[in-house]
Amino acid sequence: MKDDALLIDEALAGNSAAFGQLVTKYQDRLYNTLVHVVGSADTASDVVQDAFVQAYVKLNTFERASAFYTWLYRIAFNLAVSRRRREKPTVSVEHTREALGHEPLDRDPPPESRMEQQERACQVRAALDRLSDEHRSILVLREIEGCRYEQIAEVLELPVGTIRSRLHRARLQLRDQLKDILQEDVK
Amino acid sequence: MAEDTREELICAYLDDELSPEERAEVEQLLAENSQLRQLHDELAALRTAMQSLGEHKLEQDLAPAVLRQAEQSVLRGSDTKQATSEPTPRGPMASWWERGASWRRVVWPALALAAALAILVFDAGFRDQRELAQVEAPLQEDQGVAGGEAGAGGADRPGVGAEIAPVEPETESLEMRAQPAPPADQLGQSESFAVDADQMRQSGARKSVTSSRSGADGMPEALKRMSTDQYGTPASQVYEVPPEFIQDRSFEKLLDENKIKWVRLPESGIQATRAREAAPAIEAGRSALSAGQEQNQATYYLFTNQQQVDDVLATMPNRKLAPTAPLADEERDSNAAAAGESEPVKIMLIAPEANARPAVAAPVTPKE
Incomplete structure (x- = not known):
């Protein structure tokens, strides 16, 4: 696949298929992250699509100071937060399980642990859902997306020092929510 | 520390x-x-x-839907602007719009002229229908037939339809064909309906009357009733229309202009949906919804009350509803090329509360 810069140049020149390649390239990564931010597979899908549309319409404003995906993610993240605030989902484990649809599992776990794994995943998701938008977002960026502090700072438009302290607080919050599960793991 | x-x-x-x-x-x-x-x-x-939460993946490639939605967004002077002071972005969509400029300069005036002529013809024919209906037997109520225009439905004159041709200077014009009430034996449990002439007038639509090409059952050739659709929708409420009818989405726009609520879904569901998600959107006035994945074939459903929406959606638990978007240029061309071979599109019409006949559009092919 072509380099992002080249695809962007082609898209700006009127080749919409070039932007389509960017969509194909990044949609799953963006979707996977947003599912955890918004807590709903359907909402995440809508946000991903809306984010790409916004990115395409405003492509000429992308200054290339950051990676295209970082810029795209910022658009998506803002949409996701706005959407989530409007929708205010409930936080029961059952709701989370339903909202996220099928439960992706780790590769080939032993059959007897699959149910445990699913239950655990639901508990973690429900705990994530109970966090504030700021804490959940930063944790998802770090633990799911794997962003460095500088990247997170760029997406959230915050200083790196703030990222560090906010991430710390977010982890403490999530730890408190999942004390029982974590104690098993630590042992 | x-x-x-x-x-x-x-x-x-x-x-x-x-x-x-x-x-x-x-x-x-x-x-x-x-x-x-x-x-x-x-x-x-x-x-x-x-x-260990696992990885979520989308089930389909969003690229086609994104490009279509982006095109629509540009055409509508989009809600993606972040601030009113921000200049209109001249991104990739602007070049698409500019490429069609010369085409539009020729075609739209021609369509406007054709529409004006159609209106003159419609008015004359519409008066004829009124006069004729006054001397003919009224429609029988136990057939479930509801006339829209009083006595002017032409239910006893199959094959005669009214053409509605709303014209907007900046959009492609569109011919619509109001359907007369089908004969009783073809109605089953359906209700027939006609465009309410006064409503159409008030909405700015102009009318003309032309003869519609009709099949043996009196229905226009462009719109043939199916026996049933795969969702168990009542037979008389589902119609087939040629794919080219749907291509440029002007039909959808015309429905919106005439405040006929409708929902468009694809043949195959892609993601799960919930009726309660769709219903508020329809109730809130977003009358045009379509699924996330666009295909050449689609089923259109027209509703005018919420219960009907819920009833239909309840039969399709695996359908996703998302904002509709016009076809991209390449898909439009592709549809045109395949029009002769594709299966017709199905459309379901449900009697509006005002007993209005639904207007159904015939394809209008712009001539360059």
């Missing part, structure tokens, strides 16, 4: 975000302080728990 500061360092140590000096300091702390070691272990377990 404050406790918070030490704990933050532990976090950053876990993330490998420390300078060499800071890393050495933390390792010293961990060696000396069991509480900090426990915190480190808990945060590491937390990371493992989050990373």
